[in-house]
Amino acid sequence: MARPRKPLLSRDRIAQAALALIDEEGLAALSTRRLAAELGVSGPSLYNHFATKEAILDAAADTVVAQVDLSMFDALAARAGGGRDGTGRDWRGALLAWGRSYRAALTDHPHIVPFLATGPGLRPAGLRMADAVFGGMVEAGWPAAQATRIGALMRYFVTGSALGSFAGGFVGDAAAYDPADYPHLGQAHLLPGHREQVDQGAFETGLRALVDGLALQYQELRTAGG
The missing domain is CATH 1.10.357.10 (Tetracycline Repressor, domain 2)
Structure with a gap:
């Protein structure tokens, strides 16, 4: 079976992408539509991993704290x-x-x-x-x-x-x-x-x-x- 062209979504990949977007453009730039576009997926697919945008933000923030x-x-x-x-x-x-x-x-x-x-x-x-x-x-x-x-x-x-x-x-x-x-x-x-x-x-x-x-x-x- 051929490997998918894009890596499969995961909670970690979504959180990392959200953090990168916030780092570059600020908190206001984060939206599920924009994040989905950055990941090359449809918006609803994010909800298979996170119930809300706030949950994605929580995961992105926790990624930073995990570095301490x-x-x-x-x-x-x-x-x-x-x-x-x-x-x-x-x-x-x-x-x-x-x-x-x-x-x-x-x-x-x-x-x-x-x-x-x-x-x-x-x-x-x-x-x-x-x-x-x-x-x-x-x-x-x-x-x-x-x-x-x-x-x-x-x-x-x-x-x-x-x-x-x-x-x-x-x-x-x-x-x-x-x-x-x-x-x-x-x-x-x-x-x-x-x-x-x-x-x-x-x-x-x-x-x-x-x-x-x-x-x-x-x-x-x-x-x-x-």
């Missing part, structure tokens, strides 16, 4: 007590590594970040990530309620940092920053040319400040708990 490394939380659980010696070493390193991997995945697919910012919903990779972070923090000695807050806090910070560029929000025209009006912005027109350096540096500064602040709270909990 979670192995650092497995290491915490395997250490029989993780950071419970009070040093905070293990869980701090886990949060730093996860935060960097999480942001890298989002900045590779910036157009889908606003959708991801709404939370994991019932998306498997998103739920696995939430489970790994919560479990890792509890294993390290955080109370369950605080572990939940830490997961939420990190998500707010990482998704917020990936939603846009601070440096990219300035224009490259020095004349736009008249020193009479903006005496401290004489170099602001140079920021767009250093976008990656500025934005990545800001993220690292904030991430370390956030984790260092949590370490102080962790020490307070340890002290209060005797």
Whole structure:
């Protein structure tokens, strides 16, 4: 039997095509008609794999989250007590590594970040990530309620940092920053040319400040708990 000219449809192929379309043109570009055309199939054939367009979007979003490394939380659980010696070493390193991997995945697919910012919903990779972070923090000695807050806090910070560029929000025209009006912005027109350096540096500064602040709270909990 001759092989089909076009690869057969699958949930993964549809999700990947949807993500590619969103990456190129934004969330508004995704429609079942447009996606079917990109895949070279009829629109109704998509519904053999997904009940709605929203389900396709969920799968595309989950494809991004699946790229985030979670192995650092497995290491915490395997250490029989993780950071419970009070040093905070293990869980701090886990949060730093996860935060960097999480942001890298989002900045590779910036157009889908606003959708991801709404939370994991019932998306498997998103739920696995939430489970790994919560479990890792509890294993390290955080109370369950605080572990939940830490997961939420990190998500707010990482998704917020990936939603846009601070440096990219300035224009490259020095004349736009008249020193009479903006005496401290004489170099602001140079920021767009250093976008990656500025934005990545800001993220690292904030991430370390956030984790260092949590370490102080962790020490307070340890002290209060005797």
